[in-house]
Amino acid sequence: MNSAIISIGNEILLGKTLNTNLQYLATQMAGLGLAVDYAVTIKDELSVIRATLDYCWSRYDIVISTGGLGPTADDITKDAIVSFFGGDLVFREEIWQEVTDRFKARGLDVPRINRNQALVPTGFVALNNAQGTAPGLFYSDGSRSFFALPGVPLEMEHLFERHLRGLLKERYGAQSVIQRNIHTHGISESALAELLADFEIPAGVNLAWLPQTGRVDLRLYGQDEALIGQTLESMAARVQKHVWGYDGDSPVTKLGELLQARGWLISCAESCTGGLVQKMLTDQAGSSAYFSGGLVSYSNAQKVALLGVSTDTLERYGAVSAETAGEMVYGLTMLCKTEVAVSITGIAGPEGGSDAKPVGLVYFGFAIPGKTWVCKQIFSGTRASIRQKAADYALISLIKELTELVP
Amino acid sequence: MNSAIISIGNEILLGKTLNTNLQYLATQMAGLGLAVDYAVTIKDELSVIRATLDYCWSRYDIVISTGGLGPTADDITKDAIVSFFGGDLVFREEIWQEVTDRFKARGLDVPRINRNQALVPTGFVALNNAQGTAPGLFYSDGSRSFFALPGVPLEMEHLFERHLRGLLKERYGAQSVIQRNIHTHGISESALAELLADFEIPAGVNLAWLPQTGRVDLRLYGQDEALIGQTLESMAARVQKHVWGYDGDSPVTKLGELLQARGWLISCAESCTGGLVQKMLTDQAGSSAYFSGGLVSYSNAQKVALLGVSTDTLERYGAVSAETAGEMVYGLTMLCKTEVAVSITGIAGPEGGSDAKPVGLVYFGFAIPGKTWVCKQIFSGTRASIRQKAADYALISLIKELTELVP
Numbered sequence: 001m002n003s004a005i006i007s008i009g010n011e012i013l014l015g016k017t018l019n020t021n022l023q024y025l026a027t028q029m030a031g032l033g034l035a036v037d038y039a040v041t042i043k044d045e046l047s048v049i050r051a052t053l054d055y056c057w058s059r060y061d062i063v064i065s066t067g068g069l070g071p072t073a074d075d076i077t078k079d080a081i082v083s084f085f086g087g088d089l090v091f092r093e094e095i096w097q098e099v100t101d102r103f104k105a106r107g108l109d110v111p112r113i114n115r116n117q118a119l120v121p122t123g124f125v126a127l128n129n130a131q132g133t134a135p136g137l138f139y140s141d142g143s144r145s146f147f148a149l150p151g152v153p154l155e156m157e158h159l160f161e162r163h164l165r166g167l168l169k170e171r172y173g174a175q176s177v178i179q180r181n182i183h184t185h186g187i188s189e190s191a192l193a194e195l196l197a198d199f200e201i202p203a204g205v206n207l208a209w210l211p212q213t214g215r216v217d218l219r220l221y222g223q224d225e226a227l228i229g230q231t232l233e234s235m236a237a238r239v240q241k242h243v244w245g246y247d248g249d250s251p252v253t254k255l256g257e258l259l260q261a262r263g264w265l266i267s268c269a270e271s272c273t274g275g276l277v278q279k280m281l282t283d284q285a286g287s288s289a290y291f292s293g294g295l296v297s298y299s300n301a302q303k304v305a306l307l308g309v310s311t312d313t314l315e316r317y318g319a320v321s322a323e324t325a326g327e328m329v330y331g332l333t334m335l336c337k338t339e340v341a342v343s344i345t346g347i348a349g350p351e352g353g354s355d356a357k358p359v360g361l362v363y364f365g366f367a368i369p370g371k372t373w374v375c376k377q378i379f380s381g382t383r384a385s386i387r388q389k390a391a392d393y394a395l396i397s398l399i400k401e402l403t404e405l406v407p
Numbered sequence: 408m409n410s411a412i413i414s415i416g417n418e419i420l421l422g423k424t425l426n427t428n429l430q431y432l433a434t435q436m437a438g439l440g441l442a443v444d445y446a447v448t449i450k451d452e453l454s455v456i457r458a459t460l461d462y463c464w465s466r467y468d469i470v471i472s473t474g475g476l477g478p479t480a481d482d483i484t485k486d487a488i489v490s491f492f493g494g495d496l497v498f499r500e501e502i503w504q505e506v507t508d509r510f511k512a513r514g515l516d517v518p519r520i521n522r523n524q525a526l527v528p529t530g531f532v533a534l535n536n537a538q539g540t541a542p543g544l545f546y547s548d549g550s551r552s553f554f555a556l557p558g559v560p561l562e563m564e565h566l567f568e569r570h571l572r573g574l575l576k577e578r579y580g581a582q583s584v585i586q587r588n589i590h591t592h593g594i595s596e597s598a599l600a601e602l603l604a605d606f607e608i609p610a611g612v613n614l615a616w617l618p619q620t621g622r623v624d625l626r627l628y629g630q631d632e633a634l635i636g637q638t639l640e641s642m643a644a645r646v647q648k649h650v651w652g653y654d655g656d657s658p659v660t661k662l663g664e665l666l667q668a669r670g671w672l673i674s675c676a677e678s679c680t681g682g683l684v685q686k687m688l689t690d691q692a693g694s695s696a697y698f699s700g701g702l703v704s705y706s707n708a709q710k711v712a713l714l715g716v717s718t719d720t721l722e723r724y725g726a727v728s729a730e731t732a733g734e735m736v737y738g739l740t741m742l743c744k745t746e747v748a749v750s751i752t753g754i755a756g757p758e759g760g761s762d763a764k765p766v767g768l769v770y771f772g773f774a775i776p777g778k779t780w781v782c783k784q785i786f787s788g789t790r791a792s793i794r795q796k797a798a799d800y801a802l803i804s805l806i807k808e809l810t811e812l813v814p
Contacts, residue, residue, distance in 0.1 A: 041445070281682075285756070292709050296703070305743065
């Protein structure tokens with residue numbers, strides 16, 4: 001069974017709108033085991049829509065279009081459908097009645113232009129839309145199915161939930177796809193590939209490489225849950241020391257779990273990341289269970305004023321140094337009195353680097369009960385990606401440390 | 408001149424990744440007057456990539472693909488290119504040298520698998536990629552152009568800026584569309600529309616409404632720079648008290664300019680925004696000229712320990728109150744000794760609201776030379792959008808205040 005999505009809309013092709021409808025449909029279809037094979041975004045021009053219907057209907061079992069079902073002159077999806085599938089647009093009294101009633105219930109007159117919404121192509125089923133005036137449209141030739149949905153996300157999602165999910169399950173006995181993820185850090189995609197070069201993936205299990213900024217995720221997917229679970233275990237064992245989490249874990253949620261399990265709080269003193277780590281921690285609702293607060297000691301003056309870093313250290317070693325990172329985390333611990341503390345000081349760039357201290361150089365100071373340490377990393381990339389990599393490094397270092405720590 | 412984008416990646420078709428690359432490319436191409444006509448997302452399977460290249464190359468003048476240029480086995484875009492355009496993959500010593508040097512500079516051995524990155528299809532130009540190991544690829548038959556870019560957004564954007572923008576301008580005399588923006592805040596799109604209901608837009612000038620989270624931008628675009636400039640001025644005059652900036656201004660850059668002009672520093676004490684404001688300020692390179700640091704006083708304990716907020720105030724009025732916001736900004740001013748200071752305390756949700764203090768309630772404390780004030784706002788939306796709106800409100804309030812202040 002294969003499937004295609006047609007997104008009709010100039011605003012996506014002009015970059016004005018991000019195609020979130022595609023992500024929604026792709027996620028839902030993958031969840032039904034009917035993963036999308038092909039997705040195309042086209043202009044709302046009759047000849048283009050017709051040609052694309054032709055292309056997709058001759059190649060795919062399931063075709064879903066979104067957009068162009070509104071009542072105004074630039075909504076021409078139904079004209080294109082009739083032009084391709086043949087037949088006529090037939091006025092359906094009961095749809096018009098329903099739209100009229102809906103307006104009446106809100107004390108409004110229904111604009112006449114909405115009569116267009118009651119026009120349905122010959123041979124098509126109208127799918128009732130409780131969220132708007134445009135019904136969805138459904139046609140089947142026995143084996144293949146075509147659905148036309150409106151482009152408004154709320155209405156599109158409503159129609160998928162109310163009609164398509166059931167119709168697709170019934171017709172294609174849709175089966176869920178199993179997905180498992182291994183999250184790695186501190187190793188490049190290519191080095192990971194070398195470690196796994198002779199790893200045999202059983203038939204029926206698929207592997208996808210998902211490079212993120214500064215880290216790589218491995219995804220195993222297929223239909224056989226037990227087999228995928230076994231493969232995941234042996235693959236993770238092979239790259240164990242680079243693994244920091246699985247499946248839905250994010251650096252923040254994973255660290256949050258580890259802290260909460262111990263009843264510990266974390267605080268941060270950020271220089272080059274400028275609040276990013278604390279912003280990430282507090283993106284998460286409920287983060288007050290493990291995050292209490294901290295500092296953004298961006299200037300040297302604030303490193304001294306807020307954290308008590310000595311001016312002597314700053315003069316002798318510089319703000320970006322192991323010594324300063326160490327004094328920052330010490331001062332932070334004194335001030336915030338949390339079990340876990342992390343300091344970050346570095347050069348995010350693009351200016352401010354030198355031969356001795358290049359852009360991307362970052363020092364970290366860590367404190368957990370019974371242990372403090374300082375370390376140094378050099379990250380590549382833009383200012384934004386260096387900051388992101390430094391924030392992830394701080395969180396994932398603590399995850400690795402707390403995971404190894406016997407509670 | 409027409410153009411097509413091919414997005415190669417199972418991730419998008421599985422709904423795991425939102426196709427932001429398409430939005431970026433579509434926006435850039437529209438800005439060059441080369442608006443995208445067709446965009447397709449396909450699986451990373453050789454036959455599929457080949458067939459899509461065939462389809463697009465025979466119909467479009469400019470074809471850009473993203474994805475599938477990495478070094479691992481599932482990166483097969485180059486194989487598909489050779490299969491379609493003919494020729495071979497040729498090892499290019501200078502690319503390998505550059506990749507090797509890049510790893511060496513970071514004290515790392517280069518994994519052998521990266522040799523794949525130095526393979527370039529016959530007749531193709533390699534486009535140097537300073538953000539990653541995969542060069543972009545460029546082929547032209549004289550009139551038509553094909554570009555293959557990596558799928559990592561950072562690298563793709565880098566290659567577009569560094570190579571494609573110039574090549575496209577040179578080859579297709581791409582005419583830039585003139586765009587001017589008015590940034591408003593504190594007024595809804597519909598209220599703004601009423602204010603501008605009888606505003607006449609001259610022929611040749613187009614208006615786009617760009618609602619952002621909590622604010623609305625007005626964009627005027629067309630070819631006639633002078634006419635657009637005049638229209639912008641008279642439109643801005645009509646909605647003046649809601650305008651905080653123009654064109655490329657962001658709340659952070661605009662506030663930064665105003666602070667730098669006066670030689671003032673700002674510090675922040677954040678509770679519900681958890682570091683977001685300081686993260687936004689420091690996203691900007693050079694922000695140390697006006698931002699010195701601050702605090703994330705997330706818990707009540709840290710509001711007391713770091714800022715000296717009185718426990719009595721916290722007990723009597725609560726952490727989310729005008730009194731606490733006032734004491735936070737006072738404590739912050741004492742501690743950081745900056746000319747400008749802002750405190751934020753609120754309920755970002757989704758939990759923690761009550762009838763008296765609903766989710767979205769945020770108090771702000773402000774201090775500038777000669778003036779301190781506290782104010783209250785109620786924002787709607789998700790946790791993320793409430794936090795974003797609160798951060799923008801803090802920055803834009805200061806922009807309005809400093810703009811009115813006679814220097």
